Amino acid sequence: MNSSAALKIDPAVRTAPVSPGAPGELRRDLRLIAEMIEPHSRVLDIGCGDGALLAHLARDKGVDARGIELSQSGVNACVRHGLPVIQGDADSDLETFPNHAFDVVVLSQTLQATRQPRYVLEELLRIGKRAIVSLPNFGFWRIRVGLLFRGRMPVTEVLQNPWYDTPNIHLCTIRDFVGLCDEIGARIERSLTLDRHGHPYTLDPRGSLANLLAEQGVFVLSGPDGDVPPR
Amino acid sequence: MSTLTAPRLRRPESDWPGHTLAVSEPLRLDGGVDFGPFTIAYQTYGTLNPERSNAVLICHALTGDHYVADPHPITGHPGWWTTLVGPGGVLDTDRYFLICANVLGGCMGTTGPKDINPATGEPWALDFPVITIRDMVRAQKRLVEHLGIEQLFCVIGGSMGGMQVLQWASSYPESVYTVVPIASAARHSAQNIAFHEVGRQAIMADPDWCGGRYLSHGQSPSRGLAVARMAAHITYLSEAALHRKFGRNLQDRNAVTYGFDADFQVESYLRHQGSTFVDRFDANSYLYITRAMDYFDLAAEHGGSLPAAFAGKQPRFCIISFTSDWLFPTPESRAVVHALNAVAANVSFVEIGTDKGHDAFLLHEPELFATLRGFLEGCAEHRGLTRFWTAGA
Numbered sequence: 001m002n003s004s005a006a007l008k009i010d011p012a013v014r015t016a017p018v019s020p021g022a023p024g025e026l027r028r029d030l031r032l033i034a035e036m037i038e039p040h041s042r043v044l045d046i047g048c049g050d051g052a053l054l055a056h057l058a059r060d061k062g063v064d065a066r067g068i069e070l071s072q073s074g075v076n077a078c079v080r081h082g083l084p085v086i087q088g089d090a091d092s093d094l095e096t097f098p099n100h101a102f103d104v105v106v107l108s109q110t111l112q113a114t115r116q117p118r119y120v121l122e123e124l125l126r127i128g129k130r131a132i133v134s135l136p137n138f139g140f141w142r143i144r145v146g147l148l149f150r151g152r153m154p155v156t157e158v159l160q161n162p163w164y165d166t167p168n169i170h171l172c173t174i175r176d177f178v179g180l181c182d183e184i185g186a187r188i189e190r191s192l193t194l195d196r197h198g199h200p201y202t203l204d205p206r207g208s209l210a211n212l213l214a215e216q217g218v219f220v221l222s223g224p225d226g227d228v229p230p231r
Numbered sequence: 232m233s234t235l236t237a238p239r240l241r242r243p244e245s246d247w248p249g250h251t252l253a254v255s256e257p258l259r260l261d262g263g264v265d266f267g268p269f270t271i272a273y274q275t276y277g278t279l280n281p282e283r284s285n286a287v288l289i290c291h292a293l294t295g296d297h298y299v300a301d302p303h304p305i306t307g308h309p310g311w312w313t314t315l316v317g318p319g320g321v322l323d324t325d326r327y328f329l330i331c332a333n334v335l336g337g338c339m340g341t342t343g344p345k346d347i348n349p350a351t352g353e354p355w356a357l358d359f360p361v362i363t364i365r366d367m368v369r370a371q372k373r374l375v376e377h378l379g380i381e382q383l384f385c386v387i388g389g390s391m392g393g394m395q396v397l398q399w400a401s402s403y404p405e406s407v408y409t410v411v412p413i414a415s416a417a418r419h420s421a422q423n424i425a426f427h428e429v430g431r432q433a434i435m436a437d438p439d440w441c442g443g444r445y446l447s448h449g450q451s452p453s454r455g456l457a458v459a460r461m462a463a464h465i466t467y468l469s470e471a472a473l474h475r476k477f478g479r480n481l482q483d484r485n486a487v488t489y490g491f492d493a494d495f496q497v498e499s500y501l502r503h504q505g506s507t508f509v510d511r512f513d514a515n516s517y518l519y520i521t522r523a524m525d526y527f528d529l530a531a532e533h534g535g536s537l538p539a540a541f542a543g544k545q546p547r548f549c550i551i552s553f554t555s556d557w558l559f560p561t562p563e564s565r566a567v568v569h570a571l572n573a574v575a576a577n578v579s580f581v582e583i584g585t586d587k588g589h590d591a592f593l594l595h596e597p598e599l600f601a602t603l604r605g606f607l608e609g610c611a612e613h614r615g616l617t618r619f620w621t622a623g624a
Binding site: 093 | 547549550565568569570572573574575577578579580581582583584598601602604605606608609610612
């Protein structure tokens, strides 16, 4: 597990106190993502944790919901609950899927833990007609203040691990992420910025205020002009 | 059961439990031979529902047989998958109709090299045609058709059984709703072929093998077959499991004897494994079945493309591997998963952490049970199988 340990999804982030059997308790950001997904579509949740989102989508929206998860405990929990999940990770398993295999590919609180975020993002847009990406905002004011006055790496509700023991190896701000989307030609079809309690702000994700106030961002992306990016 | 019998007390073959199907229509084998008529020995558990939708085909491994949950008619040992099969079990006999057939080329009732070649009146021996995993599955398909089952709910098996499961998914995808290959691979690796060759050479080097005609000569290549089993048995375990079980412990002695007796417990254990195996297995069957595994390469059947082997509508897959299995290591399973991803198949893949090696699929492994139970529950729900089916209910 040595090489992949760095990619382990922060268990505190990924497996909030939610079980696939408890529909009402879906984590707030996952609930927002679920609302963006059409019933009966084909969805791949990358870094699906214990399968809370998958279970909700399959049960309540008739979605053909599949998952990829790195942790054995997460995969086993999903399969035990009858969810089709494979053990794997975003960096090495996405290339095995064909173009536009899914209507929606979800990457929730995981991009910052991948080895190659740019490649992963391009792959998301290749295998999914749309991608929904949520990520912690490193430009959040508490993080900035913490760095400015305390001079220490942030430990927040969303980023719970100390710097020497974090899976989050590629943190970015919302503005950074928007910049990457522009660079690879991804279209931002919709975006939400969330406060620390997961409540959405009505802020333009390209604006300075969102980059300062939002603790997380959720983006619905599609490939450039609906084209399939080259492999 | 008080059937812990010595070999000399074994029940006559005609008295073994289970069923037989006489197949008259010859089977076109991969080797180009039209083989038949032949017999398939099989066993069933549970009851087929009126919709014929609750059938589960269990595929046995290299030295297994169809006595999944019956005491073995020769050794008296409990069935090889009693960990899973039974009322309320993972393979619930109150819910599913379980079928397991001895493979073609086997020695427990299905026609194999120890049976009489009608052309000569002598045992087939090496005149028996070389068979493949696909040939085994073709024979199973005949049985399933005979039982009037259009679509099996599940085909499940470990090791060579898993190869048959993958073959089912590739050859008859419309005839299976879900498939569960455990500790298996889409092709036999060079290392595994090498181990098999050691076993075969051990058998053929035994003078009592008599060029394969030992039955006609009233002989048995027991020493060769025992060595083959000993070598193979090592590959079924992990270093950690061997160490945990035996370490360097000595067998009934306080010091090494400076000789070639079984000083170490692990030696004694392997010798026991070898000597008991020869009572229940036919040496030529061992040659033929290991060969079938060696020849298995699902991608090669499809121009070298594994995804092509799974093109079209696919059953739901649950692929399981074990961390300490070095005979069918996880990357072999992962290769199948990736091929299935390429055709966007519905696939679950679980690697189970255990130090029990390849044999873990036969042992008490709660994580395996929980995984299988959850997967099968989910699929049964989709298939509309009620939890408890009883006649007339």
